[in-house]
Each structure stands twice: as structure tokens, then as C-alpha cells.
Amino acid sequence: MNRGVLFVALCAGAVATGAHAQITSELFAGGDAGFNALTDNGALEQAVVESRVGDGGTNQTWELGLWRFGAVGTPLDEANRTIDPASASFWTIEYDGASTLSFSIDGVTVSSDNIGGSFTDIFIRVRAAEESVSSIIRFEINGSRPPLSSVSAEGVGGSDVQYLRIRNDGDTFGAFTMTGLQRLDWTGDMPRNSALAAQFKFTNVIPSPGAAFLLGAAGLAATRRRR
Numbered sequence: 001m002n003r004g005v006l007f008v009a010l011c012a013g014a015v016a017t018g019a020h021a022q023i024t025s026e027l028f029a030g031g032d033a034g035f036n037a038l039t040d041n042g043a044l045e046q047a048v049v050e051s052r053v054g055d056g057g058t059n060q061t062w063e064l065g066l067w068r069f070g071a072v073g074t075p076l077d078e079a080n081r082t083i084d085p086a087s088a089s090f091w092t093i094e095y096d097g098a099s100t101l102s103f104s105i106d107g108v109t110v111s112s113d114n115i116g117g118s119f120t121d122i123f124i125r126v127r128a129a130e131e132s133v134s135s136i137i138r139f140e141i142n143g144s145r146p147p148l149s150s151v152s153a154e155g156v157g158g159s160d161v162q163y164l165r166i167r168n169d170g171d172t173f174g175a176f177t178m179t180g181l182q183r184l185d186w187t188g189d190m191p192r193n194s195a196l197a198a199q200f201k202f203t204n205v206i207p208s209p210g211a212a213f214l215l216g217a218a219g220l221a222a223t224r225r226r227r
Contacts, residue, residue: 010163025146028163029121035163037122038205042098045203046116049093049103051182052197056190057082066103068108077110083190089185095201099176101202104184118172119202124164128155129195132186135200139180141166158193 015026028034039045054063057080065075091105098118102111124135135152138145150165184196 002100005009012176014188021220022169023141023146024169025148025164025166027148028165029150031161031163034200035125035201039201039203042069042203045201046119047101047112047202048199049101049110050075050194051091051105052194053083053101053184054080054193061193064103064105064108064110066101066112066113070084075110076114077113079108079110081105081108083184085183085185085190091180091182093178093180095151095173095176095202098171103200115202118204120168120170120172121125121202122165122166122173123199123201123203124151125161125199125201126151126153126163127159127161127194127197127199128153129159130155130157132191132196134160134196134198136164139178141176141178151222155195189214 025090030038035137036042045067049067050065052063052065055061057063059080062075062078063081063083066077067073068076068096089106091103094102094104099115100113100215101115102109124136124139126136126167128134132155133152135150137152139149139151140146146166146200147162151162153160153162182198186196
């Protein structure tokens with residue numbers, strides 16, 4: 001049996017340099033369809049970074065990628081790195097609170113100073129295909145651990161995708177640094193490309209009908225006060 005393991009542990013916390021409200025986290029049960037409905041098919045995504053098995057580092061395809069609007073087409077920046085299934089790799093995500101985002105693993109970096117802008121939500125998407133496991137555990141933000149700090153996908157006989165949603169209590173995220181540990185491990189044939197992968201999706205979302213009503217009522221009230 002082929003078996004892959006993606007292990008990511010956000011360690012040493014995340015150091016915030018911008019304003020943050022109450023960070024919350026929860027499993028998001030909607031899957032890809034639910035995420036697309038919530039983000040207008042990805043149009044509200046401001047940036048996406050992905051770490052995947054790729055081709056293991058033979059430089060035929062990338063292992064690190066960064067997109068501005070959704071993980072579609074050629075990445076805005078991409079990089080190769082050698083995947084060593086016997087060791088863990090340290091990684092860092094840095095956001096300046098405005099337009100610059102970078103993602104580094106063991107000194108290999110993808111970055112852009114032209115991401116879409118601020119965002120209210122971070123979705124962690126893990127994917128495991130066939131006989132593999134993809135998981136992210138024990139992450140911290142702003143030096144503290146959210147109520148739910150792990151998510152995993154188990155591809156037993158097929159593909160499995162799971163999401164974890166992190167919110168800043170409705171406010172946009174300020175500048176932050178997230179640090180972590182990632183391990184990819186498998187036996188038998190190595191998974192390929194994004195069959196074993198984790199994505200961090202930095203996005204805004206379509207307000208719920210109740211929230212949209214409240215926003216509309218607030219705007220109407222403000223217009224009446226101006227009159």
C-alpha cells in the first residue's frame with residue numbers, strides 16, 4: 001500500500017504587527033463547492049499559497065506556488081525544492097497587512113508585492129488522493145492557539161479534501177508572521193503534483209443574507225442622517 005503523509009505544525013506562534021480582533025477557527029464542511037459559493041468561485045481570493053509534493057524536486061514542476069487570485073493557471077511565483085520524506089521542513093508565511101505576501105520553506109521562497117489586498121478569512125485546504133494522508137495540526141496565530149487547530153484529509157481509495165476556516169471576527173487581518181513545520185512522508189510510489197498538498201487561501205467572503213441586510217440597513221440609516 002502506498003501511503004503519503006503531510007504533517008504541518010505551526011510552531012512558535014505567529015507574531016502580529018497589525019490590529020487583530022478575536023481569532024476563531026472551525027472546520028468548514030462545505031468542501032470545494034461550498035468554498036466556491038462563499039467566495040464567488042474564488043474571485044474574492046486575494047492570494048493563495050500552496051506546498052505540494054510536486055515531482056519531489058526534479059525541477060519538472062513546482063513544489064511551492066503563489067497566486068494572486070485563486071489557484072488557477074500558472075502561479076504568480078513558483079519554486080522547486082527537494083522533498084525529503086525522512087525529515088521535517090520549517091516554513092514561514094509573512095503578510096505585511098497590505099499587498100505583500102511570502103511563503104518560505106527551508107530557505108526556498110515564493111513571494112509577491114502585488115496580491116489582491118486585505119482579507120477577512122484564511123481557509124486551510126488539505127488534499128489527499130488515493131492512499132495518502134494530508135494534515136495540518138497545532139497551529140497558532142498571534143502567539144495563541146485557536147479553538148480548533150487541526151485538520152486532516154485521508155485519501156482511502158480516492159481523493160479527500162477538507163477545509164479549516166480561520167476568521168478575524170469579521171475584521172480584516174493585519175500584518176502577521178506564521179511559522180510552521182511540514183513533513184511529507186510516504187512509502188512505495190511517491191504521490192505526484194497536488195495529490196498530496198496543503199493550501200492557505202487568503203480571501204474575503206460573500207456576506208450571509210442576515211449580514212447583508214444589516215449592512216444595507218446601516219447604509220440606509222447613514223444616508224438618512226446625512227439628509
